[in-house]
Amino acid sequence: MACESAGVSLSDEEIAELSVAERRELIRRLLPESPLGPQRRTLQRLRKWRLLLLVLCVVVLVPWTVYLAITLPSRYVARHWVATWVGFDILLMVMLTATAIAGWRRRQLVFPTAFASGVLLICDAWFDVMTSQPGGDLLQAVLSALIIELPLAIVFIAGPLRLMRIVATRHGLVEPGTRMWRVPIPLPELWADRAVPKR
Structure with a gap:
């Protein structure tokens, strides 16, 4: 069996002789660009806003946790x-x-x-x-x-x-x-x- 891409053919023996780094590079180059996924700009914008949301959650939780530690009763009958x-x-x-x-x-x-x-x-x-x-x-x-x-x-x-x-x-x-x-x-x-x- 041979691996063919863009007119280049690699035999099983040639693939077996590749180093780990060379195989990793080959895999990266063979990965197709996905037309169905979001664009790079969209991914970066989503990542930025999600990270901002996480930081905001942490910032809000700090004073909230301190508030609860001070105000909650030591005993409480739960419904x-x-x-x-x-x-x-x-x-x-x-x-x-x-x-x-x-x-x-x-x-x-x-x-x-x-x-x-x-x-x-x-x-x-x-x-x-x-x-x-x-x-x-x-x-x-x-x-x-x-x-x-x-x-x-x-x-x-x-x-x-x-x-x-x-x-x-x-x-x-x-x-x-x-x-x-x-x-x-x-x-x-x-x-x-x-x-x-x-x-």
């Missing part, structure tokens, strides 16, 4: 207590089911669903511990958090992140061993002109 926890557990069950299905079918949807499941498990552990009564309830909540919820959260968050890095390496976006936070979003027009260094 809809059962519906709150049952609803939360239903949401967690839906996300875990979606993660299981996406993982079983090997779909990229597993990345956000697994990450969301891990975050929900961390929230579950936090609120279980913080709302438990001293004594048996608190001990059970702490043990459940340490033995079940937090280890599962680590698996659900770290596993897909590691898999994303493997996919990025396999598709020539990054060098092997690149840290997850250095893996770029795979938009050819944004990264084709520069290689991502390994760090």
